Amino acid sequence: MIAELGHYVLTLALGVALIQATVPMLGAARGDQRWMAVAAPASLVQFGLLLFAFLALIHAYVTSDFSVLNVVQNSHSLKPLLYKVSGAWGNHEGSLLLWVTVMALFGALVSIFGDNLPPGLKARTLSVQALVTVGFLLFMLLTSNPFERIFPAPLEGRDLNPLLQDPGLAFHPPMLYIGYVGLSIVFSFACAALIEGKVDAAWARWVRPWTLLAWAFLTGGIALGSWWAYYELGWGGFWFWDPVENASFMPWLVATALLHSAIVVEKRDTLKSWTILLAIIGFSLSLIGTFLVRSGVLTSVHAFASDPERGVFILALLAVAIGGSFALYAWRAPLLTGGGLFRPISREGALVLNNLLLTTAAATVLLGTLYPLFLELATDDKISVGPPFFNATFVPIMAPLFVALGVGPLLPWKRADLAPALRLLWVAFVFTLVVTIVAGIAVWGQAAIALLGLALSAWLIGAVLTELYRKCRPTQSVTAGQALRRLTGLSRAACGMTAAHLGIAVVIAGATGASLLTQEKIEAVTIGQTVEVGGFDFTLTDVRDVPGPNYNAERGTFSVVPSGFAGAEPQILQSENRQYVSNGQVTTEAAIRSTLWYDLYAVLGDPAGQGRFTVRLYFKPLVPWLWIGSTLMVLGGFLSLSDRRLRVGAPKRSAAPAGGNAQPAE
Amino acid sequence: MSDTAVRRRSPAAQRKRMRLILVVCGVIFLGAATALTLTALQSNVNLFFGPTEVVEGKVPAGATFRIGGLVEIGSCRIRGDGVTREFVVTDGANRVTVTYEGILPSLFRDGQGVVALGQLADAAGEFRAEEVLAKHDETYMPAEAVEAMKRAGTWQEGGGEPVAAAGAPSGANPCKG
Numbered sequence: 001m002i003a004e005l006g007h008y009v010l011t012l013a014l015g016v017a018l019i020q021a022t023v024p025m026l027g028a029a030r031g032d033q034r035w036m037a038v039a040a041p042a043s044l045v046q047f048g049l050l051l052f053a054f055l056a057l058i059h060a061y062v063t064s065d066f067s068v069l070n071v072v073q074n075s076h077s078l079k080p081l082l083y084k085v086s087g088a089w090g091n092h093e094g095s096l097l098l099w100v101t102v103m104a105l106f107g108a109l110v111s112i113f114g115d116n117l118p119p120g121l122k123a124r125t126l127s128v129q130a131l132v133t134v135g136f137l138l139f140m141l142l143t144s145n146p147f148e149r150i151f152p153a154p155l156e157g158r159d160l161n162p163l164l165q166d167p168g169l170a171f172h173p174p175m176l177y178i179g180y181v182g183l184s185i186v187f188s189f190a191c192a193a194l195i196e197g198k199v200d201a202a203w204a205r206w207v208r209p210w211t212l213l214a215w216a217f218l219t220g221g222i223a224l225g226s227w228w229a230y231y232e233l234g235w236g237g238f239w240f241w242d243p244v245e246n247a248s249f250m251p252w253l254v255a256t257a258l259l260h261s262a263i264v265v266e267k268r269d270t271l272k273s274w275t276i277l278l279a280i281i282g283f284s285l286s287l288i289g290t291f292l293v294r295s296g297v298l299t300s301v302h303a304f305a306s307d308p309e310r311g312v313f314i315l316a317l318l319a320v321a322i323g324g325s326f327a328l329y330a331w332r333a334p335l336l337t338g339g340g341l342f343r344p345i346s347r348e349g350a351l352v353l354n355n356l357l358l359t360t361a362a363a364t365v366l367l368g369t370l371y372p373l374f375l376e377l378a379t380d381d382k383i384s385v386g387p388p389f390f391n392a393t394f395v396p397i398m399a400p401l402f403v404a405l406g407v408g409p410l411l412p413w414k415r416a417d418l419a420p421a422l423r424l425l426w427v428a429f430v431f432t433l434v435v436t437i438v439a440g441i442a443v444w445g446q447a448a449i450a451l452l453g454l455a456l457s458a459w460l461i462g463a464v465l466t467e468l469y470r471k472c473r474p475t476q477s478v479t480a481g482q483a484l485r486r487l488t489g490l491s492r493a494a495c496g497m498t499a500a501h502l503g504i505a506v507v508i509a510g511a512t513g514a515s516l517l518t519q520e521k522i523e524a525v526t527i528g529q530t531v532e533v534g535g536f537d538f539t540l541t542d543v544r545d546v547p548g549p550n551y552n553a554e555r556g557t558f559s560v561v562p563s564g565f566a567g568a569e570p571q572i573l574q575s576e577n578r579q580y581v582s583n584g585q586v587t588t589e590a591a592i593r594s595t596l597w598y599d600l601y602a603v604l605g606d607p608a609g610q611g612r613f614t615v616r617l618y619f620k621p622l623v624p625w626l627w628i629g630s631t632l633m634v635l636g637g638f639l640s641l642s643d644r645r646l647r648v649g650a651p652k653r654s655a656a657p658a659g660g661n662a663q664p665a666e
Numbered sequence: 667m668s669d670t671a672v673r674r675r676s677p678a679a680q681r682k683r684m685r686l687i688l689v690v691c692g693v694i695f696l697g698a699a700t701a702l703t704l705t706a707l708q709s710n711v712n713l714f715f716g717p718t719e720v721v722e723g724k725v726p727a728g729a730t731f732r733i734g735g736l737v738e739i740g741s742c743r744i745r746g747d748g749v750t751r752e753f754v755v756t757d758g759a760n761r762v763t764v765t766y767e768g769i770l771p772s773l774f775r776d777g778q779g780v781v782a783l784g785q786l787a788d789a790a791g792e793f794r795a796e797e798v799l800a801k802h803d804e805t806y807m808p809a810e811a812v813e814a815m816k817r818a819g820t821w822q823e824g825g826g827e828p829v830a831a832a833g834a835p836s837g838a839n840p841c842k843g
Contacts, residue, residue: 371707381714384714385710524747586773612748614768614769
């Protein structure tokens with residue numbers, strides 16, 4: 001009964017979305033306040049309906065209602081509660097329901113917190129948002145109904161793919177979706193502004209918090225996914241340049257660019273049409289990502305069970321949404337007049353450079369992702385583009401960005417000289433040099449390019465801290481005490497920027513360690529045998545069977561001591577191979593011991609005969625920095641979001657945007 | 667000072683100049699990115715071949731490529747070093763022996779689809795894999811495995827589960843020491 005209600009409510013939501021997509025839009029065109037006022041309550045009702053549908057699906061999962069096809073395919077009565085709930089979005093239909101619910105959530109948030117938005121902009125934004133929702137609701141109702149019943153109902157479900165039964169992955173999709181789909185509201189703001197023909201500093205101030213919110217969640221979602229891949233797939237990799245990873249990474253790159261260009265619109269009233277374009281591209285890339293994941297056109301570890309009919313539908317949706325928004329852009333963007341002027345060497349110039357590099361990087365990732373598809377269509381050759389391609393294109397584009405990132409925040413607006421900024425950075429130079437030399441000695445004989453990564457990271461850390469220091473102590477006349485007071489009095493936006501930029505620096509170091517400095521050994525060992533990796537002695541001490549809730553595990557225990565310290569207190573690492581009862585599928589749980597500086601990583605493989613087990617052992621320096629850095633970035637996003645100036649619905653500032661070297665923009 | 671020179675220009679001229687600089691920068695970046703991408707695409711793209719094509723010698727010498735097909739039932743074994751796995755990839759018409767140093771993915775099964783990246787090791791046609799991929803989803807057939815069978819003419823549309831997989835999956839890794 002609840003499942004039918006869920007389905008019924010979805011149809012109702014479609015009706016509400018249709019009203020919300022048309023009436024306020026027409027109202028805004030005719031200047032009719034009452035018609036425009038429909039948008040706010042409609043978006044609340046729509047969110048309420050979709051939330052109900054979503055909860056109905058979760059209810060079906062939690063109660064293991066095996067008369068619902070979706071539950072049968074993705075759940076099992078023995079599954080722990082957390083995974084019963086997360087099973088609801090671990091499949092095509094359910095994740096689509098999550099998608100539209102998040103879209104409606106953002107619409108509802110705008111209608112709640114957007115009290116001081118101009119009524120026309122608000123009505124149009126909510127209208128565009130609803131229009132996109134209509135497309136997805138139609139898609140769901142016509143091709144992917146999550147509430148479809150099955151008769152006769154089986155006694156037991158087929159279980160969720162065991163790889164997805166993991167706490168990291170339980171929260172990865174909702175976080176990623178809030179980010180990914182959150183870009184839709186920015187897209188709607190951009191389309192609404194185009195229809196209005198007006199983009200000003202106020203518009204940028206309204207849009208930036210939403211971008212920031214989406215960006216922070218997207219960052220968190222990507223990091224969670226990467227963390228999951230690191231410990232669950234048992235290869236010790238954190239990023240595979242898989243098409244679906246790229247699908248979330250491209251919107252991230254563009255959202256990052258958008259965050260920065262919106263600052264320029266807000267502070268200097270320029271780069272408007274570019275910012276609008278970024279907002280459109282960001283969500284378009286989210287849509288393309290959805291198409292790639294769900295249509296099955298690309299080979300990927302993530303592929304949902306694919307269906308050509310769905311692919312065609314999404315392709316049509318894609319064509320309408322992207323084609324429509326770009327047509328609107330081509331038609332209306334020329335109306336947007338430029339504002340403030342600036343020289344190439346200036347804060348604006350640095351932010352433009354940031355945008356150029358980030359979008360170029362996104363373009364190369366897009367090309368690498370779609371190239372196999374194009375080639376197959378054109379020549380029937382089946383090829384794959386692997387990590388080497390992305391490393392060869394992405395890294396050379398990002399490296400200059402990181403160098404420039406050190407300098408950019410120190411440049412004043414409008415016009416600047418490089419020399420004084422570089423003089424301020426002498427400490428960062430020295431720090432970089434020292435770190436490079438120390439690292440050079442430490443990793444002698446390993447990948448030379450790792451030094452570049454570590455140097456970049458050191459440079460950024462030095463430069464970001466220098467910038468923070470300059471902000472607190474702009475001249476020598478400021479005493480240490482005053483500087484300290486300034487530090488505690490810094491705006492949250494300023495702290496957010498510092499945290500996010502530091503996060504990037506830390507992630508660079510982590511990525512360098514994980515991909516270039518890892519030491520690995522694969523050996524067949526008997527119980528009691530010791531293998532040395534990266535200065536640690538790993539001893540396999542025990543292999544035994546352990547039962548789990550819905551699986552049986554074979555658990556291998558390793559005891560690890562630093563080489564040459566046989567008497568030291570050993571660290572115990574336990575790796576498991578879990579065989580799931582419902583479908584016999586096996587997953588590997590790697591054993592990981594993290595410290596601030598490195599991870600010890602051990603995987604128990606299969607029996608290799610003569611009482612031996614194949615084991616895979618890693619010493620992975622700096623890997624924890626990946627997660628620390630990502631956390632810093634997310635934290636920075638939320639800090640900045642909590643700044644009064646950016647708070648959603650913050651009153652319009654009375655003063656004109658300050659130029660010169662007043663309060664820096666974050 | 668050039669600053670004063672700029673100040674004397676009309677705002678329109680300044681805007682034009684700014685736009686020109688932006689466009690030039692954009693073109694430079696785009697050019698550099700294109701050059702990077704093209705070089706990278708020349709050396710870092712892996713072609714795909716099925717077992718039949720490998721046996722017929724269609725693979726360029728020394729190329730790194732992907733091979734796909736089904737794991738022949740009972741073909742997997744572990745060599746004496748305890749680390750190297752050896753199994754046969756088949757498309758129903760031809761077979762290629764694949765070796766891999768390391769732990770096979772947990773979804774690796776007899777009779778199921780598999781994709782491996784690597785090179786031909788010797789004239790005997792043994793494939794040395796750097797990477798072995800088995801799909802996350804156990805009912806899912808890798809597109810490459812299907813492609814290999816299509817190319818060999820052994821693919822039955824709508825068959826879904828390949829004939830080779832008729833035996834119930836044991837769950838345990840099929841490699842014997």
